[in-house]
Amino acid sequence: MAKDLPDKVTKTQAAIRPAKSGDFEELLALVEAYYKFDSIAFDERGTAAALRRLLRDKSLGRAWVIDAGHALAGYAILTFNYDLEFGGVEGILTDMFVAARFRRKQFGAQLIGAVRDFCEAAGINTMELQVTRSNWGARLFYKALGFNESNRIVLSLEIARSSSARLPFKEPKS
Numbered sequence: 001m002a003k004d005l006p007d008k009v010t011k012t013q014a015a016i017r018p019a020k021s022g023d024f025e026e027l028l029a030l031v032e033a034y035y036k037f038d039s040i041a042f043d044e045r046g047t048a049a050a051l052r053r054l055l056r057d058k059s060l061g062r063a064w065v066i067d068a069g070h071a072l073a074g075y076a077i078l079t080f081n082y083d084l085e086f087g088g089v090e091g092i093l094t095d096m097f098v099a100a101r102f103r104r105k106q107f108g109a110q111l112i113g114a115v116r117d118f119c120e121a122a123g124i125n126t127m128e129l130q131v132t133r134s135n136w137g138a139r140l141f142y143k144a145l146g147f148n149e150s151n152r153i154v155l156s157l158e159i160a161r162s163s164s165a166r167l168p169f170k171e172p173k174s
């Protein structure tokens with residue numbers, strides 16, 4: 001689990017910065033906490049491998065953390081998707097989490113600000129994300145930051161679970 005954080009950390013003492021490989025253990029603990037919050041099954045081995053790869057391979061996306069000095073207080077992950085509708089690469093915000101006792105201190109807004117700045121600099125003009133309908137806190141948070149809810153629904157199809165999957169660049173054999 002994430003290391004205990006002093007309760008009195010303020011936003012001036014915490015910094016938003018890109019995640020680095022040395023953050024791996026703490027970041028994985030935050031991912032686990034987020035999955036628990038959002039009722040997403042946590043497969044430690046598979047998630048750890050995917051996180052390691054994300055931190056290593058910048059073609060997949062980026063991660064940011066809230067560095068509270070003694071420990072990490074939250075994180076965000078943006079991955080890349082290619083969609084003609086958005087003129088090419090769009091950003092998918094796959095993960096967004098602020099540890100419970102650090103909420104409502106503008107850390108979440110600062111994380112989104114860092115992701116936005118990155119997108120602007122990278123020429124990515126749209127960011128999308130999924131949020132559970134009943135997660136009103138997050139829906140209000142995104143609304144406050146200018147996100148619009150769309151009239152589309154999300155569908156998914158499980159193809160195969162394989163820890164050795166090399167997507168997105170594995171070419172099928174013809």
Ligand SMILES: CC(C)(COP(=O)(O)OP(=O)(O)OC[C@H]1O[C@@H](n2cnc3c(N)ncnc32)[C@H](O)[C@@H]1OP(=O)(O)O)[C@@H](O)C(=O)NCCC(=O)NCCS
Nearest residue numbers: 096097098103104105106107108109131137138140141144
């Ligand atoms: C959603 C979440 C990331 C917000 O982070 P945060 O650091 O608390 O948000 P901020 O302090 O930056 O909030 C910015 C603004 O968003 C709005 N907001 C944030 N949380 C809100 C809530 N629970 N209810 C209503 N409005 C909220 C407010 O307008 C807030 O400004 P204010 O505090 O001055 O009123 C955080 O609550 C969280 O990690 N939740 C659990 C995980 C989660 O739901 N992730 C999103 C999955 S899609």
